[in-house]
Amino acid sequence: MAIFLFLGVGSYYIIEKEGLGNPLLVVNKYMIYYLVMDLYIRYMLQKMPILNIKPLLYLPFKKSQVVSYSLGKTVFSFFNWAHAFFFVPFSIVLIIEGYNPMGVIGWHLGIMALFYCNNFVNIMMNNKDIVFYPLVAFLAVLGVCQYYEWFDITIYTAPIFNIFYDIPWTSLISWVALIGLVVSAFNYFKKNMYLDGGLATKHDIAKSEDYTWLNRFGNLGTFLKNDIKLIKRNKRSKTTVIMSFVFLFYGLLFFTGSVEAYNNPVWKIFAGIFVSGGFLFSFGQFVPSWDSSYYPLMMSQNIQYKEYLSSKWYLIIIATIISTILSAFYLYFGWDAYLAVIVGAIYNVGVNSYLVLWGGAYIKTPIDLTSNKKAFGDKQAFNVKTLLLTLPKLLLPILIYGIGHYLINPTAGYIFVALTGVLGFAFKNVVFNMIEKIYKKEKYKTLLAYKQKA
Amino acid sequence: MIYTQNLTKTYGDQTVLNIDNLEIPKGQIFGLVGNNGAGKTTFFSLLLDLIQPTTGQVINNEVQVNTSEAWKPFTSAFIDETFLIGYLTPEEYFYFIGELRGQSKADVNELLGDFEDFFHGEILGQKKYLRDLSKGNQKKVGIVASFIGKPQVIILDEPFANLDPTTQIRLKEIIKNLGRDREVTVLVSSHDLIHVTEVCERIVVLNKGEIVKDIQTSKETLKELELFFGG
Numbered sequence: 001m002a003i004f005l006f007l008g009v010g011s012y013y014i015i016e017k018e019g020l021g022n023p024l025l026v027v028n029k030y031m032i033y034y035l036v037m038d039l040y041i042r043y044m045l046q047k048m049p050i051l052n053i054k055p056l057l058y059l060p061f062k063k064s065q066v067v068s069y070s071l072g073k074t075v076f077s078f079f080n081w082a083h084a085f086f087f088v089p090f091s092i093v094l095i096i097e098g099y100n101p102m103g104v105i106g107w108h109l110g111i112m113a114l115f116y117c118n119n120f121v122n123i124m125m126n127n128k129d130i131v132f133y134p135l136v137a138f139l140a141v142l143g144v145c146q147y148y149e150w151f152d153i154t155i156y157t158a159p160i161f162n163i164f165y166d167i168p169w170t171s172l173i174s175w176v177a178l179i180g181l182v183v184s185a186f187n188y189f190k191k192n193m194y195l196d197g198g199l200a201t202k203h204d205i206a207k208s209e210d211y212t213w214l215n216r217f218g219n220l221g222t223f224l225k226n227d228i229k230l231i232k233r234n235k236r237s238k239t240t241v242i243m244s245f246v247f248l249f250y251g252l253l254f255f256t257g258s259v260e261a262y263n264n265p266v267w268k269i270f271a272g273i274f275v276s277g278g279f280l281f282s283f284g285q286f287v288p289s290w291d292s293s294y295y296p297l298m299m300s301q302n303i304q305y306k307e308y309l310s311s312k313w314y315l316i317i318i319a320t321i322i323s324t325i326l327s328a329f330y331l332y333f334g335w336d337a338y339l340a341v342i343v344g345a346i347y348n349v350g351v352n353s354y355l356v357l358w359g360g361a362y363i364k365t366p367i368d369l370t371s372n373k374k375a376f377g378d379k380q381a382f383n384v385k386t387l388l389l390t391l392p393k394l395l396l397p398i399l400i401y402g403i404g405h406y407l408i409n410p411t412a413g414y415i416f417v418a419l420t421g422v423l424g425f426a427f428k429n430v431v432f433n434m435i436e437k438i439y440k441k442e443k444y445k446t447l448l449a450y451k452q453k454a
Numbered sequence: 455m456i457y458t459q460n461l462t463k464t465y466g467d468q469t470v471l472n473i474d475n476l477e478i479p480k481g482q483i484f485g486l487v488g489n490n491g492a493g494k495t496t497f498f499s500l501l502l503d504l505i506q507p508t509t510g511q512v513i514n515n516e517v518q519v520n521t522s523e524a525w526k527p528f529t530s531a532f533i534d535e536t537f538l539i540g541y542l543t544p545e546e547y548f549y550f551i552g553e554l555r556g557q558s559k560a561d562v563n564e565l566l567g568d569f570e571d572f573f574h575g576e577i578l579g580q581k582k583y584l585r586d587l588s589k590g591n592q593k594k595v596g597i598v599a600s601f602i603g604k605p606q607v608i609i610l611d612e613p614f615a616n617l618d619p620t621t622q623i624r625l626k627e628i629i630k631n632l633g634r635d636r637e638v639t640v641l642v643s644s645h646d647l648i649h650v651t652e653v654c655e656r657i658v659v660l661n662k663g664e665i666v667k668d669i670q671t672s673k674e675t676l677k678e679l680e681l682f683f684g685g
Contacts, residue, residue, distance in 0.1 A: 233541040
């Protein structure tokens with residue numbers, strides 16, 4: 001939030017200082033991407049009003065009242081007013097800097113209406129993956145085209161936003177569009193307000209899967225099978241996998257030298273750990289919360305914690321190895337870059353894999369597997385204990401590398417970090433016993449915490 | 455089989471369970487009745503070591519449940535939907551439980567064969583995940599899963615709730631059969647007095663966490679219970 005606010009005030013001056021041109025035009029140029037990102041985030045996270053309609057159906061309200069209430073409620077959603085933190089200060093700065101006040105107000109209102117349009121587009125598009133993903137893919141391609149200067153869509157879209165400023169009354173057009181969307185959303189919902197119509201919940205067609213090839217691992221295989229199904233069949237865990245894929249590209253910030261502050265050699269290790277450890281961090285930190293919805297079952301079954309944890313550990317290790325292989329494209333930036341990834345992976349396997357499992361015991365956030373809510377952070381996930389555990393996850397390897405790098409040479413730095421990883425790997429049994437004890441100690445607290453619904 | 459001593463559970467200054475002494479012999483079909491908040495689920499959760507007793511202890515077949523885990527292999531339970539794994543199909547769930555309890559797929563299939571009537575064609579081969587089944591069908595899955603692996607103690611919290619009449623009648627038969635050879639101890643809680651009196655040989659009434667009645671079921675039991683809860 002503070003960042004939004006800061007950007008709102010600061011972006012004008014930043015753009016001006018960087019010599020990118022007229023700040024308003026620059027913002028307008030990228031506005032199309034901002035809007036699409038907004039739509040994307042809404043699609044992933046914004047809660048649908050339908051969920052709240054059901055209990056109202058039986059109460060003595062007119063249908064139109066119920067619909068307007070549900071739709072009206074979305075207007076006050078965080079996803080709408082969050083943008084005001086950027087646009088209000090930005091507009092004020094524009095006026096202070098001598099832009100035509102009428103134009104700025106027209107522009108501001110026009111853009112705001114567009115964000116509300118997004119709100120209603122999202123509602124109507126609710127969970128229609130077939131429409132949504134191709135759309136996002138198409139725009140992603142456009143983004144890439146723009147980056148390589150093959151084709152620039154902003155040339156065509158920027159004037160639309162500019163015109164809001166140049167001819168203030170044109171912003172009425174976006175308001176008309178908004179009204180149109182509101183009316184059609186209203187009618188759509190009113191017409192489909194039946195439990196077997198628009199309010200029906202989507203049921204997946206289930207197929208039993210055996211994974212018999214995992215049977216050879218005994219009890220461990222039992223858990224692995226379950227974990228694979230968990231990841232494959234739930235929205236939340238799928239998001240996690242996508243996020244860890246995105247982490248693969250995190251290293252680009254470092255190795256391309258596009259961010260000056262990151263040019264220090266020790267940051268390479270930092271990048272290496274994130275590139276190979278995306279899954280480790282995004283999945284691992286929520287063990288055992290992934291099983292929160294049936295934790296009482298797990299706790300009353302004949303389960304050895306060791307096997308349960310081992311299964312998660314193997315998943316993390318396998319994912320780390322896959323990430324490392326996929327990130328082979330860093331070879332393009334030289335052996336040095338890929339070496340950092342490999343060394344980071346070794347450290348992840350040997351040390352961080354334990355640390356995330358350990359930290360997970362303290363997180364205790366129940367996870368609703370079927371929704372993406374809170375997928376991008378949850379304040380309960382940040383407590384002192386887990387924060388303290390991030391220090392050895394990220395700072396320790398940097399420190400170890402730093403010692404090797406500055407006292408001897410870069411190669412020694414890599415060797416030191418890798419050795420730490422190998423050393424950690426050797427102590428697997430000892431560490432697992434320790435983690436098991438912690439899990440047992442935390443059992444009752446964890447059960448209680450998971451009882452509070454996500 | 456199960457023996458509890460001086461068992462209490464308090465939250466803050468509120469005592470939700472206070473049972474001096476309770477012994478459930480092997481092979482008994484034991485019924486627990488009481489209004490909401492009487493402590494039925496608390497009692498079952500203590501038996502399964504899902505919550506810690508404030509004082510006292512639970513001994514299950516000579517194992518103290520909050521210090522050892524050796525009671526788990528011979529004890530099974532279905533308390534509520536937190537005992538189901540929503541993203542599995544019923545088959546996968548049964549096999550998963552089976553594997554945890556050392557039963558092969560064939561063992562599980564054999565057991566499931568006995569419950570075809572009970573499932574009434576609504577469970578197996580439905581191409582649905584557990585989370586998409588109706589409440590009643592979810593319950594059927596949970597109950598049958600608790601029979602997997604020849605447990606000696608079976609704990610069922612409100613097994614009759616949400617079931618359709620036919621299934622209720624079948625479940626009564628199933629529970630009675632379990633008790634026939636005196637090998638399995640079954641603990642059942644219910645709000646339905648008729649069902650409990652029909653199925654259970656012994657009924658304990660909980661009220662505000664304390665045992666107020668401990669009855670060997672007879673013809674008069676239903677009347678006695680109705681009088682108690684009606685008054």
